[in-house]
Amino acid sequence: xxxxxxxxxPEQYTFDNYAKEGSAVFQHKNKIYSxxxxxxxxxxxxxxxxxxxxxxxxSIQNLVRTPEERKDILLRExxxxxxxxxxxxxxxxxxxxxxxxxxxxxxxNELYEWPIGISRLDEFIxxxxxxxxxxxRINLTKVFISRLSELHRIKVAHRDIGNHSVWLGVPxxxxxxxxxxxxxxxxxxxxxxxxxxxxxxxxIVLPKLYSSIVYINVYIxx
Numbered sequence: 405x406x407x408x409x410x411x412x413x414p415e416q417y418t419f420d421n422y423a424k425e426g427s428a429v430f431q432h433k434n435k436i437y438s439x440x441x442x443x444x445x446x447x448x449x450x451x452x453x454x455x456x457x458x459x460x461x462x463s464i465q466n467l468v469r470t471p472e473e474r475k476d477i478l479l480r481e482x483x484x485x486x487x488x489x490x491x492x493x494x495x496x497x498x499x500x501x502x503x504x505x506x507x508x509x510x511x512x513n514e515l516y517e518w519p520i521g522i523s524r525l526d527e528f529i530x531x532x533x534x535x536x537x538x539x540x541r542i543n544l545t546k547v548f549i550s551r552l553s554e555l556h557r558i559k560v561a562h563r564d565i566g567n568h569s570v571w572l573g574v575p576x577x578x579x580x581x582x583x584x585x586x587x588x589x590x591x592x593x594x595x596x597x598x599x600x601x602x603x604x605x606x607x608i609v610l611p612k613l614y615s616s617i618v619y620i621n622v623y624i625x626x
Contacts, residue, residue: 419513420505421445422452429453430524430568432605434463437584441518451518452503453581459512463602477603478512480596481583484560487590491558498551500571500581516581522573525566532574540575547576555580560588566606 416423423445428438437457444450457478459468468474482502488495501517523531536544548570555562562569562580569582585596585603596603 416445418445419454419456419511420503420515422450422454422515424454434602434605435461436464436602442515453500453516453518455514455516457512457514464599467599467602474512476594477584477596477599478514481514481586483590484583484586484588487588488555488558488560495554495558498554498578498580499583500579519571519573519579522571522577522579524568525570525572528572536574544572544574544576544578548578551578551580558588560586562586563600564604564606568605 418424419442421444422442424440424442426441428440430439432438435458437455440454440456442452442454444452457474459465459474459477468477482504485499485502488499500519503515503517505511505513505515522528533541552562552565562583562585564582564585565580569580571577571579571581573579582605585600587595587597
């Protein structure tokens with residue numbers, strides 16, 4: 405039978421011509437979404453981060469009963485990133501690139517360009533931090549603070565800075581992701597303030613910006 409055939413393989417989960425590979429590389433603490441590394445089904449040179457939302461999770465299911473409520477959350481990050489990019493083209497380097505999808509509105513997924521040459525904060529510290537000189541660590545810390553300052557200058561607050569949302573690379577590459585709980589000057593005046601506590605995963609509370617470089621250096625980069 406088909407199920408006994410040596411050629412039988414489980415069907416891959418695909419979205420917008422991208423297929424998941426392996427288990428989740430990140431799962432939100434409230435299990436409201438998971439992220440996977442995925443590849444384009446016709447050309448594996450194209451890689452992406454696939455974020456799959458679970459609106460049936462107990463922590464959020466009562467807050468997303470209508471298609472409009474789900475859409476507001478599903479599209480939140482893309483709207484924040486669109487605002488950032490429209491302020492200054494150079495700001496595109498601050499975040500993972502959003503990949504607009506032609507997928508069905510019932511597919512609660514998002515795609516972002518998989519970053520090359522950088523890795524999430526926890527992985528970076530585990531594999532590369534000891535190999536970097538003290539001066540380079542300080543420079544990387546300064547760039548981290550500078551990137552946050554650039555966002556604050558255009559009135560964007562990430563509000564969920566943590567191991568999952570900071571990507572680093574040598575010598576001084578700093579990129580942010582997971583803007584799902586962010587605030588920004590939305591012309592439609594929509595906000596996620598009432599559910600921000602659910603959307604955030606592992607926020608690190610920072611002191612005032614002028615002293616942040618010392619705090620970050622001690623808390624993360626030692």
